[in-house]
Amino acid sequence: MTQSSATVGTSTYLKIKRDILFGALEPGAKLKLDDLKARYSTSLSTLREALNRLASEGFVDAPEQRGFFVKPVSAKDLGEIAHLRVLLECHALRLSIANGDTEWEGTLVAAHHKLHVMEQRMLSGDESETEAWKRYDWEFHQALISACKSSNLLSLHATLYDKYLRYQMLVLTHRGQEAAAEHREMFEAALARDPDRAVAALKTHILKGLEHTVEAMGEAEVSAEITVQSPGSAR
C-alpha cells in the first residue's frame, strides 16, 4: 500500500501522481507549496523537482511565476487522449503480435488470467479493490504491446494510459461486463496472431470507454454546477 522507493524525490513524485490520478487532488486545484510540504512531509526543493517532472508529463500546469495547479480536465482533452491512445496502442499491438515470442505469450496468458479473476470478483459486487483491478488492467494492456520492440513507444503509451485512467477514476463508473468481453477478445485474437481482429477489439475497447466516460462526465458536470450554485443565483 505504501508507495516506497529508493529516493525521496521519486517517491513523492509517485505519491503526488497517484493522488492526481485517483482524484485525491482535484482537477484544477492549486498546489500550494507549503501545503504540499506538510502533506507529503518533504522539503521545498524535492517537491519542486517532483512537480516539474509532473508538469512536463502533463499532469500538472505550471504557469510561470504562479505556482502549480493540477491539470484541469475536459471532454475535449479526454477525446484527444483516447484517440492518441488508439493510434499508439493499436500500432504497438500490431508490432507486438508480429514480433512476440513464446515468452511474450506466457506473460500475456498470465496477465489475462489475473485480470479475468479480478473482473469476476468485481462483477460479483466486490468494489473494494478498484486500485488493484486497475493495476491488472494496466498489466494486461502493457503485456499486449510489450513485444513491440520500441521503448520510446512503450513509454509514450504509459503516460497516455495514465492520463486516460485519470478520467476513468474521475467518474468512478465502469463498463464491467462489456470491458471484460473486449479484453477476452483482444487476448484471444492476439494469441491467435490475428492483428486485424485484435486491433479492432482494442479500438472498440478504448472508444467505448471514451464514450462511456464522456457521458458520465456530462452528468457529473451538471450535478456539480447544481451543487455549486447558491439557490436562485442563476445569472
Add this chain to the structure above:
Amino acid sequence: MTQSSATVGTSTYLKIKRDILFGALEPGAKLKLDDLKARYSTSLSTLREALNRLASEGFVDAPEQRGFFVKPVSAKDLGEIAHLRVLLECHALRLSIANGDTEWEGTLVAAHHKLHVMEQRMLSGDESETEAWKRYDWEFHQALISACKSSNLLSLHATLYDKYLRYQMLVLTHRGQEAAAEHREMFEAALARDPDRAVAALKTHILKGLEHTVEAMGEAEVSAEITVQSPGSAR
C-alpha cells in the same frame, strides 16, 4: 542569440536542452552538478529542476543516486523515433488537411516560403546559419500539422521532432536538394487538400532522412573508434 526567458529555471532548461540538441553536450556525457552550476551560473536547486524536466522528456538519463547523463544515442533509438514521428506526424497531417481553414493555409504558405528561401541559400553553399535553417524547417513542419486540433498530439510531436533533430545535428550532413523537393511536394499536396499525396511525401521525407542519418552515424562511429584506439592497441 541569447536564450532569455522570464524565469531563470525555464531559461536554463532551454539552454541545457539546446546544448544537448546541438551537441555541445555530448551523448552519454556525465552532467556533474558543480560543473553545470559554473557553466550555466545558476543554483543547485534550479539546475536540478531543469534536469528533472529534461529527464522526463527523455533528453537526459537520471539513474537514481547516480546523477544525470546526457541521453546516449543509438541507431536503434533513432529508428524508433523516426517511426514514431511518421506515425504521429502523418496522422496529424491528415487531420490538419481535413480541418485547416484559410488562416491555416496562410501560415503554411508563409512557412514554406521562408523555408524555401533559406534552403536556396544553403544550397548555394552558405552553411553559416544551420540553426536558423533548422528553425524554419521546424516552423514548416509545425505549420503543416497545426490545424490538427489536438494540443496533446502537437506537444508529443514537438518532443519527437526535437529528438529527431538531435540526431541530424549530430551527423552534420543533410540532404539539401532532396529534402527541399520533398518539402515542396508536401506543401503543394497539403494546399491541394490531397492527404494521401501529402502523407506519402511526409513519410518518404522522414524515412529518407532516417536512412541518411543512420548511414552517416555508421561512418562517424567507425572513425570515432579509429580515433580513440591508441595505434596498435587492437584488443
Add this chain to the structure above:
DNA sequence: ATTCGCAATAATTTCTGATATATTCTTAAT
C-alpha cells in the same frame, strides 16, 4: 594478473533558512 575488501574521496540527495520578486488580496478613493 585478477579479484576482493576496505578505507578515503567525491558526488548526489535532501533539508533549512534567507532574499528578491511576482501575484493576490484588501481597502480606500473615484
Add this chain to the structure above:
DNA sequence: ATTAAGAATATATCAGAAATTATTGCGAAT
C-alpha cells in the same frame, strides 16, 4: 462598480550544510 495603491502572501532563486550513497584507489589474497 471599477480602479489604484498598499499590505499580505506565495513563488523563485540562492547559499550552505548534513546525510546518504557511489566511486576510486590501494593493499591483501587468490
